[in-house]
């Protein structure tokens with residue numbers, strides 16, 4: 001197999017999704033499986049669908065189109081506000097989109113009329129994280145406009161927290177969303193199918209003991225793929241945290257001093273160099289760099305430490321070990337390392353079902 005590569009265990013992804021679908025199902029919450037971190041890979045989409053997710057969500061229309069081309073027939077929602085310039089494509093490939101701007105909603109309505117389709121609108125509400133969302137005072141007016149426009153359906157309302165400002169989903173903001181759902185329904189005499197409480201950061205709240213209220217939907221990516229909730233990056237009970245790992249190959253292995261020498265200037269990526277002299281050390285270079293992933297998001301195997309990275313090199317302190325050239329080293333990844341590795345054309349994506357566990361480090 002070629003390196004570097006992401007190894008993606010599709011059965012572990014299905015397991016994670018199934019546990020979440022079942023646990024949240026008991027609380028009356030449906031799960032949309034979010035594929036954006038996997039660039040809409042059809043194998044990952046299918047792994048989520050096998051687990052019983054109610055549909056798929058992605059932030060990029062390109063990924064949604066790719067899934068449609070590969071015959072994914074499940075409901076798909078575009079979970080980022082559509083670009084005005086992409087309204088036709090959105091209506092064609094996505095069943096539902098998340099919206100905060102009436103100019104976009106109007107364009108979607110026109111495109112849906114042209115395509116002779118009905119497009120679902122989820123209006124996103126701002127509840128404090130200050131990323132996307134209509135201010136609560138403007139919500140009923142916006143919902144009224146959606147109802148007035150042809151070929152649109154007001155599918156529901158939603159919120160996104162813990163992304164820009166790190167505002168955690170809690171009893172207060174979730175109750176606020178429930179109240180808004182009641183108010184929209186009462187004011188406009190409609191019933192909202194979806195009240196979407198958020199993303200993986202909502203899991204502590206949703207699986208806790210608090211009142212769920214009207215929330216009946218979550219969009220989950222990170223928790224399914226990495227087995228973690230993003231608020232404190234702690235593993236979720238019962239989920240695999242190693243469904244996706246990143247493997248890279250040693251291209252240099254030498255004993256070198258711990259301190260650099262010569263005249264000091266800026267480093268390639270602005271990091272600090274070590275300043276403590278610990279004498280000679282066993283160092284390795286892996287063929288993996290900033291162009292492939294986010295080095296801050298890698299967790300090395302026990303006994304190894306990351307010294308730094310440049311565009312194409314990852315420097316490793318091998319501790320008591322010596323890694324031979326050609327050795328493969330396996331890392332756990334966080335969300336940031338995952339999306340960059342997924343997006344890098346230099347990183348191979350090895351997806352398989354029923355993969356057996358391998359040692360984390362193949363020492364020669």
Ligand SMILES: *Cc1c(COP(=O)(O)O)cnc(C)c1O
Pocket residue numbers: 034036059079080160198199200201219220221222223230
């Ligand atoms: C990315 C995203 C999600 C999924 O977030 P995870 O933390 O990966 O679960 C859900 N909703 C929106 C609007 C998103 O942008």
